[in-house]
Amino acid sequence: MDAGRSDLFDQFYRENYPRIYRYSYRLVGNSEEAEQLTQESFKNLYCVFANGTRITDIKALAYRIAHNVCLNFLKKGDKFKNVLGHNGYAIPLSVPSVEDEVIAKHRLELLRKAILSLSKRDQRCLFLYWEGFSYREISTIANIRGTSIGRILARAINRLSNERQRGKGL
Amino acid sequence: MKHLDPQLIQMLLDGEAHDDEKLRAEHHIHDCAGCRAKLERAGFKLKAVMKDLEGLDPATVPSPPAFDRPLVDKGPKRPLIRVLVLSPIKVPAFLLVLMAGVLIILARLLFVGNPAQKNAAITKVSADGPDSVTLISSAGETTIRLNTVTYGFKVVEDPSILVLKKGDTNE
Numbered sequence: 487m488d489a490g491r492s493d494l495f496d497q498f499y500r501e502n503y504p505r506i507y508r509y510s511y512r513l514v515g516n517s518e519e520a521e522q523l524t525q526e527s528f529k530n531l532y533c534v535f536a537n538g539t540r541i542t543d544i545k546a547l548a549y550r551i552a553h554n555v556c557l558n559f560l561k562k563g564d565k566f567k568n569v570l571g572h573n574g575y576a577i578p579l580s581v582p583s584v585e586d587e588v589i590a591k592h593r594l595e596l597l598r599k600a601i602l603s604l605s606k607r608d609q610r611c612l613f614l615y616w617e618g619f620s621y622r623e624i625s626t627i628a629n630i631r632g633t634s635i636g637r638i639l640a641r642a643i644n645r646l647s648n649e650r651q652r653g654k655g656l
Numbered sequence: 657m658k659h660l661d662p663q664l665i666q667m668l669l670d671g672e673a674h675d676d677e678k679l680r681a682e683h684h685i686h687d688c689a690g691c692r693a694k695l696e697r698a699g700f701k702l703k704a705v706m707k708d709l710e711g712l713d714p715a716t717v718p719s720p721p722a723f724d725r726p727l728v729d730k731g732p733k734r735p736l737i738r739v740l741v742l743s744p745i746k747v748p749a750f751l752l753v754l755m756a757g758v759l760i761i762l763a764r765l766l767f768v769g770n771p772a773q774k775n776a777a778i779t780k781v782s783a784d785g786p787d788s789v790t791l792i793s794s795a796g797e798t799t800i801r802l803n804t805v806t807y808g809f810k811v812v813e814d815p816s817i818l819v820l821k822k823g824d825t826n827e
Contacts, residue, residue, distance in 0.1 A: 496723070503720035511714045521718060529726045536728040594711050616709055621672045640666035640698075647701040650708060 495535050498544060499528055505617070506552045512613055513556040523559055527552040543626070549617070550627045553610065593650070600649035604642050611638045660684065660691045665698045 506527055511520035530551045534541065541547055601609060607630060614624040615635075625632040660668075660681060667673040668681055685692040 499723050500720055504717040507717055508714060512712060517714060517718075520714070521721075525721070525724075528723060532723075532726060533728050590711070593708070597708055597712065616706070621667075621670070636667040636670070636672065637663040639670075640662035643666070643702055643705050644662065646705045646708070650704060 491535060495532060498548070502545070502548060503528070506548060509549065509552055509613065509617055510556050512616070513553070514559065519559070523555050524552070527555045530555065543623075546623055546626050549614065549619075553613075553627065557606075596649045596652060597646065600646045604645065608638050608642050611635060612642045615639055659688065660694060662698070665695055666702075668695065669699055669702055 503524065507520055507524045510523045510527070511517060514520055514523060527548065531544075531548050534547065534551075601612070604612065607628070610628040611624055611630055614627055619627065621632055621635045624630060624635055630638070664673060664677065664681060668678065673681065685695060
């Protein structure tokens with residue numbers, strides 16, 4: 487790989503590591519695994535870079551690789567059951583009392599269950615939307631038809647909102 | 657215009673609706689209080705859900721560690737044996753072909769007989785009657801009926817050469 491391309495990769499790595507880490511964390515729900523998977527994703531991306539492949543949208547490619555790396559990891563260990571279910575999830579620091587903490591935990595649990603009840607395609611779509619991607623980018627990264635994204639998101643958000651209401655009523 | 661569906665509402669909230677859709681929706685909600693309320697509710701829901709999702713984010717994001725550059729393996733230079741051994745698709749395919757080959761050889765040996773006998777050349781043909789003929793070959797002598805000749809032999813390459821198939825000639 488020539489020096490210019492190598493520098494470009496290094497810059498991309500520094501700037502986007504936190505994003506890819508956060509994305510991986512959301513998918514696997516564990517900080518150690520998220521770190522390992524982020525490294526693996528960047529290694530895969532580096533191989534594409536070093537092979538001289540023409541890349542039109544490196545950011546989209548990085549997320550696509552990260553997504554596949556995490557899904558492969560989850561599939562291997564049948565860890566889909568644990569997605570978002572790890573204890574490592576942060577509870578907001580502003581929670582003042584034990585009772586509030588229990589309620590907050592319970593609400594997160596409901597949210598987790600609601601996300602898990604979505605199809606894998608809908609989860610993918612929601613995660614990318616959550617990451618701030620446009621419909622066009624989501625379509626490219628997750629290989630979902632652009633015209634379906636609005637419908638998928640509306641359905642997913644509605645389901646999460648209903649669970650949220652249930653959590654409030656407790 | 658018909659009422660706004662959830663998909664269009666979501667697209668409007670995300671700024672992903674086409675200009676013409678947006679224009680028509682704006683005209684519609686101007687006159688339709690129901691859709692106006694739906695759009696407003698959907699906006700609140702979206703904000704609330706996205707705020708909740710933040711609770712699932714990691715508490716801290718580590719700074720990027722030094723990147724350990726992998727050795728890049730360029731596809732065309734990979735040795736054939738490595739391609740066969742490591743490729744998850746090629747290995748089962750290769751085994752399948754190998755097993756099919758073994759099965760075909762076994763089947764031929766078990767059900768068709770010795771290949772040397774199968775392709776035994778006919779040295780003499782004599783007519784025994786209006787519907788039977790005797791063929792003599794290096795594999796031995798056999799009699800077949802003319803109206804079932806297809807069971808007894810087949811013509812290969814040179815139409816003048818008949819090839820016996822052991823086992824189904826003496827019916």
